[in-house]
Amino acid sequence: MLPNLDEVDAAVVAERVRLAYLPGLLYFREGPAIIRALTNLSCDPDVVLVHGHGRAHPRRAGMASLIGAVFDVPTVGCSRRLLAGRHEPPGEPQGSREWLYLDGQTVGCVYRTRSGVKPVFISPGHRCDLETAVDLVTRCLRGHRLPEPLRRAHMLAGKKKRHADHTTHRDHHR
DNA sequence: GCGACAG
DNA sequence: ATCTTGTCGC
Numbered sequence: 001m002l003p004n005l006d007e008v009d010a011a012v013v014a015e016r017v018r019l020a021y022l023p024g025l026l027y028f029r030e031g032p033a034i035i036r037a038l039t040n041l042s043c044d045p046d047v048v049l050v051h052g053h054g055r056a057h058p059r060r061a062g063m064a065s066l067i068g069a070v071f072d073v074p075t076v077g078c079s080r081r082l083l084a085g086r087h088e089p090p091g092e093p094q095g096s097r098e099w100l101y102l103d104g105q106t107v108g109c110v111y112r113t114r115s116g117v118k119p120v121f122i123s124p125g126h127r128c129d130l131e132t133a134v135d136l137v138t139r140c141l142r143g144h145r146l147p148e149p150l151r152r153a154h155m156l157a158g159k160k161k162r163h164a165d166h167t168t169h170r171d172h173h174r
Numbered sequence: 175g176c177g178a179c180a181g
Numbered sequence: 182a183t184c185t186t187g188t189c190g191c
Binding site for chain 1: 178179180181
């Protein structure tokens with residue numbers, strides 16, 4: 001939780017993906033697992049930071065937008081790569097930012113979370129505006145490229161996957 | 175037709 | 182995402 005970023009709850013699930021990844025259709029592939037994980041949380045979050053885009057999507061309906069709609073919870077999208085839109089390159093110093101435009105609309109922000117690394121793409125998902133989205137990500141930074149909640153989720157997911165793979169590939173299962 | 179293309 | 186060699190800074 002803010003402002004210390006202490007972990008107050010966590011839920012991790014392991015599911016086998018059924019669909020191939022298609023740009024713009026990530027939700028169909030990974031949405032189900034995310035929904036299940038969020039359902040397993042003990043506490044309901046005030047906001048969900050999603051590793052993916054929100055409004056910065058060809059149809060303005062990225063993973064963050066859809067996950068937010070499912071639970072009617074505020075969501076913020078934060079991605080490492082651009083999916084749609086155009087922008088000027090942000091300055092090198094940490095904190096430098098540029099708007100992300102798509103079809104004449106400002107759909108996100110290209111933000112340099114730390115100097116020397118590629119910027120991240122922040123866009124509001126559900127029940128959130130761009131200003132608030134950038135503010136949330138900013139307050140979740142701890143000197144790394146990605147905000148702490150996403151790094152934490154990544155680590156937990158990796159742990160879960162390694163354990164699942166290990167368990168599945170053991171001989172004494174046949 | 176060519177390039178772009180979340181995870 | 183996953184794979185994978187090499188380099189850089191705390």
